[in-house]
């Protein structure tokens with residue numbers, strides 16, 4: 502698809518903002534940003550429950566079956582939250598907030614009764630349009646009618662009976678997570694869901710992945726743009742003193758990062774299929790051994806592509822130095838209060854999954870900043886440096902990544918990035934290898950050069966070509 506990588510996304514882009522700023526935003530003294538305090542009142546929320554600012558999230562379709570009842574729902578921000586077991590979090594509204602945010606009672610009931618779901622992806626086009634149209638037009642209480650109304654062909658999944666779209670290019674099949682021991686011997690998943698603000702978050706343990714054969718064989722590719730596109734109008738704010746990311750420190754493990762991602766490619770792991778059926782390569786994921794043991798770096802990689810974005814999670818160190826961890830497992834879980842989850846590795850599995858220095862800082866400080874990066878050479882260089890070097894080894898990690906830091910505040914601000922959510926930690930859920938830190942958004946900062954005529958552009962879909 503290169504060199505016109507971005508051109509292919511143009512028809513499917515979402516742009517933020519449409520209008521900005523609204524009444525609750527105030528300009529900072531230096532004129533560089535607008536600030537909004539959170540949470541909002543119930544009345545404000547009822548009048549407009551759209552997210553108050555942009556956060557890049559993928560969208561997927563989810564199906565369930567209980568008895569002869571099948572149901573379809575769309576989920577924004579499904580996110581891999583834990584590596585062993587391999588768990589996907591899906592969040593559904595459970596209390597009425599507005600016309601837009603209404604409870605998904607029927608779907609949740611069927612999911613809880615059947616204990617299984619299929620998470621699937623269609624490339625943007627008429628078929629995805631029909632599935633999304635059925636979700637939009639048919640009320641939640643009649644969710645069982647949606648699959649029929651979409652007119653799309655379905656078949657049962659490989660590991661359970663929930664339907665799979667014949668036209669899905671990728672399917673993640675899973676069951677609600679069962680109680681197991683985490684890497685520290687602790688009990689996890691005593692319950693396969695967690696109520697977080699206005700939403701219920703389900704932990705779906707993935708047991709089977711289906712990938713279109715042509716993709717598994719490298720004859721077609723999934724193109725995923727993992728960061729929004731944006732053109733800053735203010736000059737890039739570098740670290741002081743200026744530094745070149747990567748100079749001064751090397752980590753033992755070098756995780757690469759490309760926001761314009763192609764799967765499969767020479768840089769990605771191959772898909773290790775163990776069966777073929779219906780034009781799909783199929784991989785069954787082995788259940789977790791009783792005692793989790795050391796897993797080598799390659800086995801710890803994700804077994805297949807899953808669309809995710811990235812946030813820069815910031816905290817203050819003990820000596821007042823800032824830290825930042827690029828965190829791919831970051832997602833918005835609840836709308837009221839607005840709660841952002843960042844999933845951080847606490848397990849000592851191997852070099853790749855070692856406990857992050859950020860874990861202790863988050864617990865001590867009880868707050869984090871969640872900044873939204875975008876496609877920019879210096880931002881990507883900062884992600885690569887900060888995503889491979891620990892604060893434990895380089896306490897000047899943020900400066901060395903090339904990013905300026907705004908002093909003051911409960912969490913360090915990153916003024917080079919267009920949007921930042923400042924969050925107070927209201928919970929921590931251990932998931933086996935990763936801990937999910939729940940941050941209630943208290944303040945949002947949006948740079949003044951983010952405008953309707955200069956929006957962030959984001960595509961929530963992978964494009965298959």
Ligand SMILES: Cc1cc2nc3c(=O)[nH]c(=O)nc-3n(C[C@H](O)[C@H](O)[C@H](O)COP(=O)(O)O)c2cc1C
Pocket residue numbers: 756757758811824825826827828829830831844845846856857858859860884885887888889890891892893
């Ligand atoms: C693209 C990318 C995504 C990452 N996502 C996560 C994640 O979701 N959770 C996590 O614990 N580490 C993640 N990491 C790894 C951490 O960023 C990395 O280990 C970092 O050096 C930890 O810093 P700390 O020890 O100072 O906290 C990611 C790294 C990169 C490059």
